[in-house]
Amino acid sequence: QRHLPPQMWTNSINQANKMALLTWTKETGIDLVQVNGQRRYGAPPPGWVGDPPPAGTEVFIGKLPQDMYENVLIPLFQSVGKLYEFRLMMTFSGLNRGFAYAKYSNRRGAKEAIAAFNNYEVQQGCAIVVCKSTEKCELSMDGLAASVSRRELEAALRQVTEGFLSITLYASPCQKRAQLAVLRYSSHQAAAMAKKTLMEGNTRLSGLEVRVDWLNPSLKQKLQSGKEKPPSSRVQGGKRLGVPKPAPLPPMLRNALDRLNALCQRRYLGAPLFLTKCIQANPNGWLRFWCRVVIPGCPVPFGGFTWVRPAGPGRSGHEEAKVAVALQVLRLLGESLQGVRANPLPFPKSWSFSWECGAA
Numbered sequence: 001q002r003h004l005p006p007q008m009w010t011n012s013i014n015q016a017n018k019m020a021l022l023t024w025t026k027e028t029g030i031d032l033v034q035v036n037g038q039r040r041y042g043a044p045p046p047g048w049v050g051d052p053p054p055a056g057t058e059v060f061i062g063k064l065p066q067d068m069y070e071n072v073l074i075p076l077f078q079s080v081g082k083l084y085e086f087r088l089m090m091t092f093s094g095l096n097r098g099f100a101y102a103k104y105s106n107r108r109g110a111k112e113a114i115a116a117f118n119n120y121e122v123q124q125g126c127a128i129v130v131c132k133s134t135e136k137c138e139l140s141m142d143g144l145a146a147s148v149s150r151r152e153l154e155a156a157l158r159q160v161t162e163g164f165l166s167i168t169l170y171a172s173p174c175q176k177r178a179q180l181a182v183l184r185y186s187s188h189q190a191a192a193m194a195k196k197t198l199m200e201g202n203t204r205l206s207g208l209e210v211r212v213d214w215l216n217p218s219l220k221q222k223l224q225s226g227k228e229k230p231p232s233s234r235v236q237g238g239k240r241l242g243v244p245k246p247a248p249l250p251p252m253l254r255n256a257l258d259r260l261n262a263l264c265q266r267r268y269l270g271a272p273l274f275l276t277k278c279i280q281a282n283p284n285g286w287l288r289f290w291c292r293v294v295i296p297g298c299p300v301p302f303g304g305f306t307w308v309r310p311a312g313p314g315r316s317g318h319e320e321a322k323v324a325v326a327l328q329v330l331r332l333l334g335e336s337l338q339g340v341r342a343n344p345l346p347f348p349k350s351w352s353f354s355w356e357c358g359a360a
Contacts (some may be wrong), residue, residue, distance in 0.1 A: 013093045014067045024071035032070060034090060036193055039072060042086040043103075053084050057110050058133040058188070061117075063180040065126050066095040072122070077102045080116050081109025087189070101133055101189075138215040139195055142172055144179040144341055148273065149357060153181060155296035156273045165191040170223050182215055182223065198275075256326045270296030272329070276321045285309050289321035293329050296301025302329050 009089040025032060033040050044052070064073075073087050089097040104110045110132065118130040144153070150169050157164045163186035172178040191214075198212040264272055273294045275356035281286035286307050293302040306328075308320040 014095060017067050017069055018094060021069040021071045030070075030074070034253070037090055037097075037196060037204040038193075039058070039070070039088045039090050041070060041086040042083060045082075048084065053103060053105055054107070056107045056132070057105070058101055058135060059110050060131050061102060061114050061134045062098065062129040063098045063126070064096055064098050064100060064128055064129075066091075066098055068096065068122065073100065076122070077113055077117070080112040081105065083109075087123050132221075133188065136214050137182040137185050137188055137191050138220070139185070139191055139198075139212055140215045141183060141198070141210055141212050142178070143175050143210045144169075144172070144181055146177050146179055147270075147271075148179065152271055152273055152296055155270065156275075156294035156301075157183065157194075159294050159301045160275070160292065161185075161190070161194035163187060164194070173219075173222075180223070185329055194213065256323045256330065258288060259328045260330050260333075263330065264295055264297070267297065269298060272326075274320045274322045274325065276325075278317060278321075279305075287317040287321075289317065289324075291321055291325040293325055295329075302332070304328065 085103040
């Protein structure tokens with residue numbers, strides 16, 4: 001059986017509509033830019049003068065046919081008002097994810113779009129949903145280790161997300177000896193992209209599982225009033241249940257993390273923060289992880305992929321992935337710091353790298 005390479009496979013999906021989109025962009029001169037799973041027009045559009053539109057000018061568009069592109073959608077939504085920006089969420093295969101956002105030059109344009117296109121059939125039997133965008137700008141990040149400081153987390157977020165404004169730390173309402181952070185971003189788009197980058201529901205930061213979600217208004221009110229209490233379901237016999245602790249790493253593996261912490265402390269770089277995500281599991285027990293390490297004193301984060309095998313039953317592999325990336329960072333820092341005795345440290349412009357270990 002012949003298998004197509006990924007690029008050929010994705011290009012073969014919805015090919016006719018993709019060609020129609022390409023022809024339309026050439027004929028109109030419209031520039032579409034794809035970044036991190038979304039394709040964007042405008043922000044600002046050609047000829048725009050002045051500040052971006054105020055809040056209340058963006059609409060959410062849902063239930064889109066996945067084979068429909070901007071060559072149909074932009075002219076449709078531009079027919080009721082001037083568009084400042086149009087963002088279509090995309091899949092890896094090149095189909096859209098079924099929703100988009102249109103920001104108009106003024107609030108009247110957004111209202112006209114809702115009135116004209118909510119429940120509008122863009123294809124026979126396919127009615128779309130158009131409503132006001134919530135434009136939320138705050139995220140909650142729960143499950144942070146109690147040892148993580150505001151300064152360290154802020155440095156990490158500035159390196160892996162854009163539009164970050166501020167952070168506030170609280171005791172986690174759900175996890176014992178953990179913290180919850182409220183993250184504020186400059187726009188809904190920046191917050192949405194940060195949420196995607198931080199991999200909602202499947203991220204580990206400095207060893208604990210971290211959950212990222214939109215900040216719930218009721219949770220925000222309770223946190224600000226200082227009255228947040230653990231849910232009753234987590235209380236038994238008057239004691240709050242804690243999060244199960246992972247089994248300790250063997251001393252040899254733990255040494256790599258201790259060495260990296262000691263090196264960063266000696267060089268006044270700040271404590272390293274680890275983000276790990278399991279992206280593949282093999283039948284033979286090997287796990288493939290995406291890893292990122294943010295060190296406040298380094299200009300950009302370290303990133304890469306590695307294969308690991310959990311050290312024992314019941315282990316998730318996150319700690320072993322941290323060890324693997326720590327060894328790589330130690331090697332790179334050792335090369336960069338060798339023979340250097342004065343500040344500033346001559347870090348290379350980019351630390352981004354990929355590695356594979358243990359896959360054989």
